[in-house]
Amino acid sequence: MDEKKTMLSxxxxxxxxxxxxxxxxxxxxxxxxxxxxxxxxMADLHAxxxxxxxxxxxxxxxxxxxxxxxxxxxxxKCTIFVQSHVHQHAELGWVLNCYAMFGELSRMTQFKDKSxxxxxxxxxxxxxxxxxxxxxxxxxxPDIVPVGEDQKQHVELARNIVQRFNGVYGDVFKMPExxxxxxxxxxxxxxxxxxxxxKSENGDxxxxxxxxxxxxxxxxxxxxxxxxxxxxxxxxxxxxxxxxANLMSIYSAVTGRSFEEIEREFDGLGYGKFKPAVGEAxxxxxxxxxxxxxxxxxxxxxxxxxxxxxxxxxxxxxxxTLRKVYxxxxxxxx
Ligand code: TRP
Numbered sequence: 001m002d003e004k005k006t007m008l009s010x011x012x013x014x015x016x017x018x019x020x021x022x023x024x025x026x027x028x029x030x031x032x033x034x035x036x037x038x039x040x041x042m043a044d045l046h047a048x049x050x051x052x053x054x055x056x057x058x059x060x061x062x063x064x065x066x067x068x069x070x071x072x073x074x075x076x077k078c079t080i081f082v083q084s085h086v087h088q089h090a091e092l093g094w095v096l097n098c099y100a101m102f103g104e105l106s107r108m109t110q111f112k113d114k115s116x117x118x119x120x121x122x123x124x125x126x127x128x129x130x131x132x133x134x135x136x137x138x139x140x141x142p143d144i145v146p147v148g149e150d151q152k153q154h155v156e157l158a159r160n161i162v163q164r165f166n167g168v169y170g171d172v173f174k175m176p177e178x179x180x181x182x183x184x185x186x187x188x189x190x191x192x193x194x195x196x197x198x199k200s201e202n203g204d205x206x207x208x209x210x211x212x213x214x215x216x217x218x219x220x221x222x223x224x225x226x227x228x229x230x231x232x233x234x235x236x237x238x239x240x241x242x243x244x245a246n247l248m249s250i251y252s253a254v255t256g257r258s259f260e261e262i263e264r265e266f267d268g269l270g271y272g273k274f275k276p277a278v279g280e281a282x283x284x285x286x287x288x289x290x291x292x293x294x295x296x297x298x299x300x301x302x303x304x305x306x307x308x309x310x311x312x313x314x315x316x317x318x319x320x321t322l323r324k325v326y327x328x329x330x331x332x333x334x
Pocket of ligand 1: 008009011043132136137145146147151
């Protein structure tokens, strides 16, 4: 009946969505609704692997939902939900913990990074994060999982789990493919082009959030780190000019212009003209999204109806998979 393939992706509400979240995954999502049966969620279970202020977590989860919709995710055409509202995630997450190996989990780059950054809180959840993420994915039997480069390793682990689990119990899970959009996939910090523009790290000046005021955006771009080379010209050279390359990636992702076109546009003009031009392009791109997000966020009844219906739809699919898993592994049916 339904010939569409399925895709799923989520973002942790552990910080405000950034320009990096938008130009990386988020912007590509609405187009996918036409082609795929899509599931999008706010990964609040994942967010608490790092301490969160409860009021902020709640606020950001709702803001994220409003921003998803404002970015073009029509809740009538896809399934948007809050991860903790669909209890099957935690349940399958436990089961998959028993099919993820200690050695495998120990090798995850994100675990190593986050342990280093949160040395006073290296909790079990941080370690088993990828099993929960595998559960998020496998519950919905998706064909593809759009993620940033940094999450590819986790999708690979989910694939290992599928192989291991299906090897024992037969074809229970569909093998998911990671999907990494090429252009603008990895936006770096404006102050430290060696690090990803993160929602929760590296201070405030290096990131532009989706809801930043135009003045803030312009200020951040004007102060963006360029490079100390002497030529001071806009040229794409990520090796030697990472700051300029990052700004060019942003400008390219926003305007659709190629790097050569951008080089020509700013030929002989230097960074003083280039940086505000990038800022302005970003401000104009975000303006309608910000207006729409504010309008949606003010309508609590609507937001509530969206996440309730989303959780209901998601649960139906998730329960089907979970029941199959429970049966296969030998749990007594309720
Ligand atoms: N781990 C992802 C991140 O930090 C968020 C996430 C959780 C996710 N579960 C997922 C992404 C399942 C894709 C599929 O960005």
